[in-house]
Amino acid sequence: xxxxxxxxxxxxxxxxxxxxxxxxxxxxxxxxxxxxxxxxxxxxxxxxxxxxxxxxxxxxxxxxxxxxxxxxxxxxxxxxxxxxxxxxxxxxxxxxxxxxxxxxxxxxxxxxxxxxxxxxxxxxxxxxxxxxxxxxxxxxxxxxxxxxxxxxxxxxxxxxxxxxxxxxxxxxxxxxxxxxxxxxxxxxxxxxxxxxxxxxxxxxxxxxxxxxxxxxxxxxxxxxxxxxxxxxxxxxxxxxxxxxxxxxxxxxxxxxxxxxxxxxxxxxxxxxxxxxxxxxxxxxxxxxxxxxxxxxxxxxxxxxxxxxxx
Amino acid sequence: xxxxxxxxxxxxxxxxxxxxxxxxxxxxxxxxxxxxxxxxxxxxxxxxxxxxxxxxxxxxxxxxxxxxxxxxxxxxxxxxxxxxxxxxxxxxxxxxxxxxxxxxxxxxxxxx
Numbered sequence: 001x002x003x004x005x006x007x008x009x010x011x012x013x014x015x016x017x018x019x020x021x022x023x024x025x026x027x028x029x030x031x032x033x034x035x036x037x038x039x040x041x042x043x044x045x046x047x048x049x050x051x052x053x054x055x056x057x058x059x060x061x062x063x064x065x066x067x068x069x070x071x072x073x074x075x076x077x078x079x080x081x082x083x084x085x086x087x088x089x090x091x092x093x094x095x096x097x098x099x100x101x102x103x104x105x106x107x108x109x110x111x112x113x114x115x116x117x118x119x120x121x122x123x124x125x126x127x128x129x130x131x132x133x134x135x136x137x138x139x140x141x142x143x144x145x146x147x148x149x150x151x152x153x154x155x156x157x158x159x160x161x162x163x164x165x166x167x168x169x170x171x172x173x174x175x176x177x178x179x180x181x182x183x184x185x186x187x188x189x190x191x192x193x194x195x196x197x198x199x200x201x202x203x204x205x206x207x208x209x210x211x212x213x214x215x216x217x218x219x220x221x222x223x224x225x226x227x228x229x230x231x232x233x234x235x236x237x238x239x240x241x242x243x244x245x246x247x248x249x250x251x252x253x254x255x256x257x258x259x260x261x262x263x264x265x266x267x268x269x270x271x272x273x274x275x276x277x278x279x280x281x282x283x284x285x286x287x288x289x290x291x292x293x294x295x296x297x298x299x300x301x302x303x304x305x306x307x308x309x310x
Numbered sequence: 311x312x313x314x315x316x317x318x319x320x321x322x323x324x325x326x327x328x329x330x331x332x333x334x335x336x337x338x339x340x341x342x343x344x345x346x347x348x349x350x351x352x353x354x355x356x357x358x359x360x361x362x363x364x365x366x367x368x369x370x371x372x373x374x375x376x377x378x379x380x381x382x383x384x385x386x387x388x389x390x391x392x393x394x395x396x397x398x399x400x401x402x403x404x405x406x407x408x409x410x411x412x413x414x415x416x417x418x419x420x421x422x
Binding site: 180181183184185187188191201205208209212213216268269270272274275278281 | 341342343344345347348352358360362363364365367368370371372373388
């Protein structure tokens with residue numbers, strides 16, 4: 001095994017450092033701890049490990065609160081090797097325990113994994129009662145979940161900070177296939193930005209229609225893609241670019257009422273064959289490029305009159 | 311006529327009562343969200359059976375202050391939450407879209 005876990009260093013991104021100090025051991029640990037008694041035979045503990053997919057079992061009192069020691073997979077292997085697998089846990093358990101306190105930052109758990117060659121640490125509360133157990137797996141899962149949240153924020157959020165009225169701005173959103181949960185968020189983001197710029201209601205409506213229809217097209221028909229908005233002094237450009245599957249007959253797709261949407265999508269009120277025609281109707285410039293098996297790009301431009309200073 | 315007064319006159323059940331009591335300028339009845347997007351005018355009440363949060367997204371983009379769900383459709387919690395965030399009212403009625411539209415039309419034309 002090589003060196004230390006390369007997380008807890010000054011070179012780590014501030015986000016990560018912030019995270020491992022912000023999260024507490026109790027946020028990450030497994031709370032349902034499987035325990036055994038002092039008199040439990042090692043054989044039985046081995047079975048528990050196998051059934052529950054765990055590698056360490058704390059030895060506690062009946063309530064599972066007071067911890068006396070721990071039996072790890074290593075102890076079991078040694079017992080099998082030494083022929084004393086029927087012995088009670090008490091005789092072979094590790095007694096000099098390294099424990100963590102539930103309110104310690106996660107960083108402590110990471111550094112303990114580095115300092116001590118144990119795969120798990122029992123976690124105690126202020127009253128020295130066993131309240132959980134933390135393994136490197138728990139830590140990996142917690143960090144991945146948090147990191148994913150952050151990545152999602154970065155992907156969905158504005159790539160460039162929204163500029164002041166009068167300045168150019170652009171927004172980029174990632175849109176996933178069948179993600180009806182977040183559908184409409186990109187268009188709402190654009191509308192909000194344009195409202196701050198005092199766009200007249202009619203033009204705002206046209207931009208909203210085009211943005212929403214193209215956003216829903218990505219959700220309903222594409223394999224996912226991006227929706228980008230570019231707000232200039234005299235125009236708003238919307239580009240919907242997807243990764244497939246491409247449109248077989250673009251001319252047909254532009255016909256009102258023609259749709260390839262399936263039944264359950266229609267039952268939600270989408271897929272009526274009005275998306276592209278609606279988007280085109282409200283646009284000043286409209287282009288569509290599609291290649292079957294590759295993807296589709298739709299570009300829409302709507303002219304806006306330069307906004308008066310608010 | 312404002313949302314609150316109108317809802318009382320129609321006798322519809324308030325589902326999301328945390329809204330801006332905006333002036334009602336018209337009505338639109340449709341279950342096709344693209345159609346709502348294209349033709350509903352800002353300030354209209356939307357009568358629909360599309361009880362899900364995408365309806366709220368469309369209402370917000372169009373500027374619809376109130377949604378009436380017809381036929382007593384069950385309303386999912388995330389739709390209510392989304393509407394609350396946007397300040398859009400949701401009401402429910404056991405009546406059909408046809409009956410509700412008729413009543414709304416009468417109310418709006420007689421109050422002018």
